[in-house]
Amino acid sequence: MTKTREDVLRLIDEAGVRYIRLCFTDILGKIKGMSITRSEIEQVLDEGQGFDGSSVEGFARIEESDLMAVPDPLTFRIIPWEISGEKVAMMFCDITYPDGKPYEGDPRWVLKRNLARLQDKGWTLYVGPEIEYFYFESEEEPNILDQDGYFDYGSVDIGAQVRKAAVNALEAIDIPVECSHHEAAASQHEIDLKYQEALIMADFAQVYRFIVKQVAMQNEIYATFMPKPIYGINGSGMHCHVSLFKGERNLFFDPADEYNLSVMARQFTAGILTHVKEITLVLNQWVNSYKRLVPGYEAPIYISWGRRNRSSMVRVPMYRPGKEQATRIELRSPDPATNPYLAFACILAAGLKGIDNAYKLPEPVEENIYNMSEEKKAGLNVDTLPNSLENAVKELEGSELARETLGDHVFTKLIENKKIEWDQYRIHVGQFEQEKYLPML
Numbered sequence: 001m002t003k004t005r006e007d008v009l010r011l012i013d014e015a016g017v018r019y020i021r022l023c024f025t026d027i028l029g030k031i032k033g034m035s036i037t038r039s040e041i042e043q044v045l046d047e048g049q050g051f052d053g054s055s056v057e058g059f060a061r062i063e064e065s066d067l068m069a070v071p072d073p074l075t076f077r078i079i080p081w082e083i084s085g086e087k088v089a090m091m092f093c094d095i096t097y098p099d100g101k102p103y104e105g106d107p108r109w110v111l112k113r114n115l116a117r118l119q120d121k122g123w124t125l126y127v128g129p130e131i132e133y134f135y136f137e138s139e140e141e142p143n144i145l146d147q148d149g150y151f152d153y154g155s156v157d158i159g160a161q162v163r164k165a166a167v168n169a170l171e172a173i174d175i176p177v178e179c180s181h182h183e184a185a186a187s188q189h190e191i192d193l194k195y196q197e198a199l200i201m202a203d204f205a206q207v208y209r210f211i212v213k214q215v216a217m218q219n220e221i222y223a224t225f226m227p228k229p230i231y232g233i234n235g236s237g238m239h240c241h242v243s244l245f246k247g248e249r250n251l252f253f254d255p256a257d258e259y260n261l262s263v264m265a266r267q268f269t270a271g272i273l274t275h276v277k278e279i280t281l282v283l284n285q286w287v288n289s290y291k292r293l294v295p296g297y298e299a300p301i302y303i304s305w306g307r308r309n310r311s312s313m314v315r316v317p318m319y320r321p322g323k324e325q326a327t328r329i330e331l332r333s334p335d336p337a338t339n340p341y342l343a344f345a346c347i348l349a350a351g352l353k354g355i356d357n358a359y360k361l362p363e364p365v366e367e368n369i370y371n372m373s374e375e376k377k378a379g380l381n382v383d384t385l386p387n388s389l390e391n392a393v394k395e396l397e398g399s400e401l402a403r404e405t406l407g408d409h410v411f412t413k414l415i416e417n418k419k420i421e422w423d424q425y426r427i428h429v430g431q432f433e434q435e436k437y438l439p440m441l
Contacts, residue, residue, distance in 0.1 A: 005045045008076045012038060012089060015078050021090040022049055022069050023206070025107050026056050027414055028285065029339030031206055034069070035088075045071055048096065053105075067103055069093035075203050080172040081218070092203050104409040107341035111202055114345040114405060117352065124245045125348055128178075128195030128328075131208060131336045132236035134188050134229055135159045139222045142229045144187035152182045158221065163189045166215040173211075175204050184298065185234040195241060195328075198344045205340040227284070227335040228291035235292030235299055238336040241317075242347060243328040244268065253327040259307060259316050259364075260327055266361040269314055269329050271354020272347065273303055273362070276313065276333065278399035279346040280385050281392040281418060282406075283334040287425045290388050292335060295370050300332045303383040304365040311369040313385070333385060342406065342414075349405040389422045 012020070020041055023033040034051060036044055047068075054065035075092040082088075095106035102109045118125060135158075137143040145159045146152075153160060160182065167177050176194035183190045191212070193204055209225055216223035228235035244251040244264065252265035261269070276283075284293060292299045305314035315330040334343055353359070365380060372382075386392040393415060396402050403411045 003074060005073055008045065008071075008073050008091075009042065011076065011078065012041065015089075016087055017078060017089045018086045019083075019088045021079075021088060022071055022093050023090055024069055024093045024095055025206060025339065025341060027105065027107060027339065027342070027410055028417065029107070029206075029337070029342075031210060032056055033090075033093075045073070048093075050098070053095070053103075066098055068096045068098055068100075070096055074200075077173040077207070080169045081214075090207075092206070104407045105413065107339055107410065108199075108202070110406055110410055111199055111341040111345045113407070114348050115198060117348075118244075122246050123251065125198040125344070126195045126243050126245060126328075127198045127201045127344055127347075128193065128241040129201065129205060129334075129340070130190055130192050130237070130239040130241075131205065131225075132183050132188060132190045132238070133212060133223050133225045133336060134185070134236065135162060135216060136187065136222045136224065136229075139224070142224075144230075145221065146182075147186050148182050149186070150182065150184045158219070159187060159189060162216055162219045162221060162223075163191065165219070166212045167191060169211050169215055170208065173207070175207060183234070183236075185230075188234065188236065195243075198348065202340040202344055209336075225336040227286065227289045227337055229288075231291075234297045236336050237292070237299060237332060238334045238338060238343075240331045240334055240343070240347060241328045242268075242331060242351070244351075248325075250325050250327050252329070253324045255324075261316060261329075264355055265327070265329065267354040267357075267359050268351035269305055269316075269354070270359035270361040271351045271357075272314060272329075272331060273305065274359055275350040275353060275399070275401050276303060277383070277386060277395045278402050279350060279396070279405075280333065281389070281396040281414070282342050282346045282402070283338055284385075284392065285339070285389075285414075285418065286335075286337055287389045287421060289335050289337065290386070290392070293333070293385055293387070301385050301387075302365075302369045302377070303385065304369060304380075305329075305361070306364040306366045309364070309366045309368070312365055316364075342410070346402065346405050349401055353401060389418060389425070393418050393422065 019035045021033050021035050023031050048070035050068055052065045053067040071091040071093050078089045095103040135145050146157050163180055167180050170177055178192045178194045180191040212223045252262055254262040293301050300313040304312045306312040307316050313333050386395055
C-alpha cells in the first residue's frame, strides 16, 4: 500500500496520471470532491486544497465556509479505467480549518477521533462488512435482471458478469475481496471485502460503492444501494463483522467460554444491544431504511443475540478450531446506504460503553423470534428497533452516547437533515394512497 508523498508522485508519473480526484464524505455518506491536475498535486500534498464548505451537506455555515481538503497518501489509488481518455487517480482527504485544526463536521474525523480512544490501550478495531445491492435495468424503474436466488450462479447472466467485473476492478486497486455471490432476492448481489482496520474499511466501503455503480453504468445497467427498492422481497443490508485485537491477539476469543467469547466480547456485545436504538438513525438513516426493517424478510428488528439464529440482530458465527483470529460478532441491522465512518464510530462507541461499564450480556435467543408470541418476547425482554425514521430521530436526540460520539456539529446537523426528510415524506401523497383512497373516498 502506498504510504508516502514520494510514492504518490512516483506512481502518478509512472502511470501517466493527468487528473487526481480529491475525495471526502458529507454527513449523509455521499462522496464529494474536486479534481486537480498533475501540476498542482505537489503543492496540494504539502498544503491541502482550499474549498468552500458552505454548500456541502452538514458542513460549514456561510460565516465559516473556508475549509481545506488535506489528502491522505495512504488512500491513493488509480481508477482502473480511463475517464474521457485520461488516467485518473483518487485520494481521500481529511478536512481541516485553514489553520490545520481538524474540522468537526468531517465524518472521517469523527471516526478517527473515536478510534484514538483505542490507541493508549494498543487495541485495533477490525470491521468486515457484507454489502448488498441490486442491479436494475435503469434508475427510472426497479426492473430486475434475473430470477435467481441465494448463491445461484449463471455464467451468461449479465448481473453475474458485471459483479465479476466489479470484483476485478476492486482487486485491481488493492481492495481485497473475500467472496461474491448472488443474494436471496432476484437481481440482488453481494461482494464481501476482507476485514480491515476500521478507518481503512470505511474508505474501502466508499470506494466499493463507487466502483460497483461505475462498473454497472459502463455495462448500461444500474446498481443501487437503496435499502428496500422493491416491495415484497428482501431488502439490502450491510452486516458488519466486528472484532478487537491487541497486536496479533484477538481480544474477543476465549477457548473456555461456551460461545468462545471473551468477557470483553460479551461486554462489547451488551453495549451494542443496550445502545443500538440510540444509534439506529446512523446505521439506517433514510426513510426507506425502515421499509427493510420489518418482519418476514430476514432483516433483524429484534434486539437480541444468538449463534444460529438469523432473526437476532447480533449473531456470533460458529468457532472453528485453529481459527481463533476469526472470532467476531456480526451486527446485522445496518444497511448499505449508511455513512460508514459514522456507522463504525457509533458501533465502536456502543461497544466500548459496554466494556467500560462491564455490561452483562443477556442469555442468547436461539428460537425464531418472528414466530414467538408477544407474551414470550416480553418474557425474554426482547425489544425492537425503531420502526420509522421519525422514531429513530427521537431515539438519537435523547442519546448522550450519540452526541459524544458524533460531536455536537454532526449530531445537530444530522438530526436537522433527517427531520426535514421525514417531514417531506410525511406530507407526500404517494401511489398507495391514491390507489387505496381515490376510489373509496
